[in-house]
Amino acid sequence: MTTADSFSSSVLLEIYRKALLIRVVDEGIRGLILSGNLRIAMHPPTGQEIVAAAMGLNLETTDYLVTIYRGLHDQLAKGIPITLVVAEYFAKATGACKGKGGPMHMTHPESGVMVTSGVVGSGMPIANGLAWASQIKGDNRVTVTSFGDGASNIGAFHEALNLAALWKLPIVFLCQNNRYGESTTYADATASSTVAERATAYGKNMVGVSVDGNDPESMWTAMRTAVVRARAGEGPTLLEANTFRLSGHYCGDSSPYIPKEEMEEAVANDPIKLTREAVIKSGAATEAALDEMKEAFEAELEEAMKFAHESPAPDLSEVETDVYGAA
Amino acid sequence: MTTADSFSSSVLLEIYRKALLIRVVDEGIRGLILSGNLRIAMHPPTGQEIVAAAMGLNLETTDYLVTIYRGLHDQLAKGIPITLVVAEYFAKATGACKGKGGPMHMTHPESGVMVTSGVVGSGMPIANGLAWASQIKGDNRVTVTSFGDGASNIGAFHEALNLAALWKLPIVFLCQNNRYGESTTYADATASSTVAERATAYGKNMVGVSVDGNDPESMWTAMRTAVVRARAGEGPTLLEANTFRLSGHYCGDSSPYIPKEEMEEAVANDPIKLTREAVIKSGAATEAALDEMKEAFEAELEEAMKFAHESPAPDLSEVETDVYGAA
Amino acid sequence: MSEQSTINFTQAYALALDEAMAADPTVVLLGEDIGDKEGGGVFKVTAGLSTKYGDVRVRTTPISEQAIAGAAIGASLAGMRPVAEIMFMNFMTVAMDQIVNHAAKLRFMSGGATSVPITLRTRSGAGSGNGGQHSDMLEAWFAHVPGIKVVIPSSPADAVGLLRACIEDDDPCLFIEDGLTRTVKGPAPGPNHILPLGKAHVEREGSDVSVISYGRPLQEIRKLADQFAGEGVSVEIVDIRTVSPLDTDTIVTSVCKTGRAIVAHEAVRSFGAGAEIAARIQEHAFSSLKAPVKRVASKDSTVPFAHSLELEFLYKASDIEAAVRQTLDGM
C-alpha cells in the first residue's frame, strides 16, 4: 500500500480517503449504538483517523499490525474489509472472528491484523514476537503496534521496548497520545512530558519521535521514516502521535471530566475537517469529489450493515470450538 | 545513623567498618557453604560492600529498606543484628524470620528491613508503598529499594519509577549494577548504556545518577544527596552504583562466563582492599587498628554462628502458623 | 422489604468504603480513575470519596497494576489499610506476582514479623458483552494460594458486611464484585454491619437437597428454591460467602442432613472452586450421600463476544434446576 516516497498532495488525498472511511464507519456504528440499535461496548477512534491513515498507507498488506480495543481506525486503515468489521461488531458468524472476538479482539491475518487486545499495553510484547519472526525469516515485513498514552505506564511497554531495541527488531511502537486514559489526564498518569522521550531509556537502537498526529504531512512523514527504518533493519521507533479523543472513552461517554474549553478547541480542530480543507486547498480534489467520496463510503457502510444484519448469528456450538477446553 | 554532612576521613572509616563487617560475614558464610557445612542457596554480595555501607550510613534505623536475594550487605548495613541474620541463614527458630524466610526473604522491621524479595524487580512497587505511607503520615522517613542491573529490564521497574516520580515519593532506587544478571552480561540484556539514563523516562521529578559504587566518596556523596533529596520531599532518585560481583551469581558459581581479564581486573580492584588502603592513607586508622577491627568482627561472627548452631530448629507447627491456609 | 430501605450492590460497596474510611484513618484507596476529578471511578463505587476524604486518601493511579498492588502492599507494611481497585479481574493477571508471591506470603516468610492487611477489590463476570478479556471468574486461582482470603458477596447487605470485614482483616483479601448484577437491590444493612470471614451462611434451611454457591448464582437459586418448595421439594441454600478459607463444617453439616448436594458457580467448571467443594463433601459426608455431588458451572471455554454465545457459555438457572432434579433421582 505504500504510495509515495515523499509527501505530496496526492498522498494528502490518500490520507483523507482512509481517514474519511474511518470516520464514516465510526459515525455509523456510534449512531447505531446511541440510537439503541446495537448494544455493544465500543471505544471510538474519533479524532485519531489521520494517525491510522498515515500508518496504513505506509504498510504493505503483509506487514503486521497489533492494535487495541480502540482499534477501528487502525483495522480499517490496515485493510480489513468493512463487511468483516461490521459483521463482527454485529456479532455475526460472518464477522472477522465469527462474532466470537468482537470489537476488542478483531483479528484478520489476511490483512495483517494479527491481534486486537483489550488489556492495556499487552499488545507490545506480542508485536515484538511478530517482528522477531520476520527477523528470523528475513521476510522483510514490518510490525506496527498501536497503543495509548496511558499504556506507556504499564510494565509490558518497558519490557517490550527494551527487547525491541536490544534485538533491533523491525517494529514501530505507535503511541496514539490522545491526552486521556479513560478519565485520567496524561499528566496525572505519566511522569514524562512526552511519551517519545522515553525512548532514551532504550539506547541508540531506539528512536523517539513526537509529532502532531492530526497533521497529515508530519504524521505521514514520521510514519514513513519509522517504517523505512524498521524495514532496513536499523531498529525500532517509538513514534508518539499527538491527537485527541473526540467521542469519549467509550461510545456514550460524555467526557464530563474534560474541561469545556479543551473539548471545544479539539472539536474546532477536528482533523477530518481540517484535512478536508487542506485537500481542497491543495487542489488534489474538489469539494464535490470529496462529497461523492463520502457518499460512496456511506453506501459501502450501508451495504456492510445490511450484510451484517442479514447474516446469521454464530452457531451455539461455536462456544466449544476453536478452544481446547479442559474436557 | 547519618554520620556527617560531607565526606571526610572519618566517614571513610565508617564506610570501611560497615563494608568490612559485611565482607567478614559474607566470607564466613561462604566458607561454611563451600566446605559443605551449610547447605543453602546463597547469593554473595562480595564486591558490593561499599554500596551498601554508604547506603546504611545515610539512613536512620526508622528508614525503610527493600532489598533482594543478594541482600546480605544491605541487611547488615541497615542494621539487622548479625545473630539474627546468621540464625536465619542457619534456618533456626532464633533467626530474623524463625527460619521460615531464609536469606532470600529476610525481614526485620525493627531495623527497617521490610522486605527481601527473590523475584527480580518485584521489590520496587512495594517500596513505593512504604514511601507513600511515609508521605501520607508525614513521618519523614526515606525508603531505599535495592535491585540489580538486570532488574531494570522488568516491567515492575518501569511502573514503580513512573509512580514514584508522579507522586514525588521519598524514595531512592538504588541499582547495584554489577554488570551481570546471572550469566547474562549487562549489554546482552539492557538496551541503554547506563541504567541511570532511564531516569529521563520519568520526567523532572526523577533524577538519574551513575556513580562508581566502589569508590567510597562518590558513592557516599551520591547516596547522601539522594537521601536528602527524598527526605526534603523533592522526589525520587535513580541511583546507579557501578560495582562488580566477585563471587559469582550464587555461592559455588565459578563464573565461567566471565572473561578471565575482566575478573582479574575486578579482583585487583576489590573495593575492600582499596578502601582499606585509602583509610590507612587518610590517617583515619592504622593497619593495626583495622586488623583489630577485623578480628573483632570475626569474633562477633563466630559468636553468632555458635549461637545459631546451638539454636533450636523451628517447631514443625510453624508450617501452619503465620499463614491463613485455605482451611 | 417494604418498610426497610434498600440499596443496590454498587451502593453497598460505596457504603462499606465510606464507613471504613470514616472509622479508620489508615484506610486509603488507590486505583485507576477512582478520584472525583476522574468521575469517581469507572463503576462509580468511589464517587464522592476523594472529595470527602481528600486526594491523599483516595488516590488515582496510572494504568500500572503491578504498581497499584505493590503500593498497597508496601503501605500496609507501614501500618496503613489500603483498598486497591483492580478494574477487571482479568487485569489481576498483570499483578499476580505482587499478589501471590508477596501479599499472600510476606507474613509467613517474615515469620510473622510483618503482615499485609490489604483489600483488593475487583470486578468480573460474563453476560455484559465484554468478551474474552474482561469476564473471567478466577477466584479458584486465589483460593489455591494460602495466605489470601477470597470473598464474593451475594446480596448488597452481605457486600457491605464482607467488604468491611476484608478491610478490617489483617491478611490480604480479594473482594470480588459482579458486573452484571451491580444494580440489583436488597435490604440495606444497619450501620457498621460487619460479617465474619470464613463462615458460610445457611440462608435457607431445607431437608431434601443442599445447593451450595456464592455470588451471582444465588440470585437464581433463591427463586428456584421457592419454585421447588411449591413442588414440595425442600432446598437448603448454603452461601459460602468466603471461597477461601472455605467453611467445610457448615457445608458438610448441611449435606449430612440432606444427603444431596449441588455446587454452582459462574467460573468455568474444570478446576474451579466447585471441584474443591465437591471433593470435600465426598471426603466428609461420603456415607450420607445419596447421589454424587453435582456441579453446575460455565463451559470450559473462553467467554465469547456474541450475546447468544455468551449465554450458551454461562451456567444457566435451568442447569441448576436440572441438577437438583437429577440428584433427587439419585443420579
Next chain:
Amino acid sequence: MSEQSTINFTQAYALALDEAMAADPTVVLLGEDIGDKEGGGVFKVTAGLSTKYGDVRVRTTPISEQAIAGAAIGASLAGMRPVAEIMFMNFMTVAMDQIVNHAAKLRFMSGGATSVPITLRTRSGAGSGNGGQHSDMLEAWFAHVPGIKVVIPSSPADAVGLLRACIEDDDPCLFIEDGLTRTVKGPAPGPNHILPLGKAHVEREGSDVSVISYGRPLQEIRKLADQFAGEGVSVEIVDIRTVSPLDTDTIVTSVCKTGRAIVAHEAVRSFGAGAEIAARIQEHAFSSLKAPVKRVASKDSTVPFAHSLELEFLYKASDIEAAVRQTLDGM
C-alpha cells in the same frame, strides 16, 4: 534397565529440544541465560543448542517474563513454534496476562483465524531449600484456563515424549519440570518418541485401589505399589501425564474397576488439581466407590525455608501409604 541406556530428566528435556529443533526449523528457543555464552541455561537444559543451531534460533533474553511470553506468542502467530523457558514457575506470575489473556484465548477470540503453538517450559517443586518464592506448584491455575494444555512428566522417557508432543501441538502448552528429581534416571526412549497429549497412562494394573497422580509423587508411588504387592494389595497406578485436558475416561474406568481412589500431588491441597480429579471420580463412578476418594497433597501453606519445615510442608510417601490403607478400610 541393564541392557538399555538410561537418561535423567535433564537429559530428557535436552534431548526433546534437540530432536524438535532438528526436525522442524520453525522451532526456536528463548529464555533467560539459555545460550551457550551464558553457560547453556541455569539448569543446563539448553546447553549446546545455541552452538548447534545458532544464536538466532536459541536466544537469550533480558529478565522480562512478559516480553518473553509475548515474543513467543507473536512469533507463533507468524508461523514459528517457540519454546520459551520461564526459569521458575513462580515467575509465571509475572507473565500471567500474556499467557492467560492472550496465548490461551487468541485462537478462540479470532474465531480460529490464528493459533498459538507455543510451549512454555518451567520448573518448580519444593524440597530444595529455595523457599516461598521459588517452589510453588501452580498447575491447577493453568488447568482452570481453557485453551492451554498442562503437562507434567513422571519419567525421563515420558519427559521426552510429552515435551515433543507439546512442541508439535497447535495450542499453547505448559510443560512443568520438577527441580528436585532432575538427576533421577530412567530408560532412554528410542528416537522421535512422541506421546499423545490428553491421555492418561495406566502404568501398572491393579485391582484393589487406584492411585492417580502426576509428576514427582509417581517416584514414591511406584515403590509403594511394590511394597503393597508384597502385602497382597494390588495397586493400579494411573499417571495422568496431562493435567489438562484431563483424561476422565481412563481415570473413571480404573476407579470403576478398583472401587477405591487416591489422588496425590505436590501442590497444596485446597483448590488443587486433586479436587477436580476427586470431583470427577465421584461424579462418574459414584456407585462403584467403596470409600471416599482421598487426596494426598502438600499443606495449605507457604513453602518454608528450613528444610525440616519444608519436609513437613510437603506431601509424604507415608501420607500416600496411609491413604491407601484407610481407603482399604472404607474410610
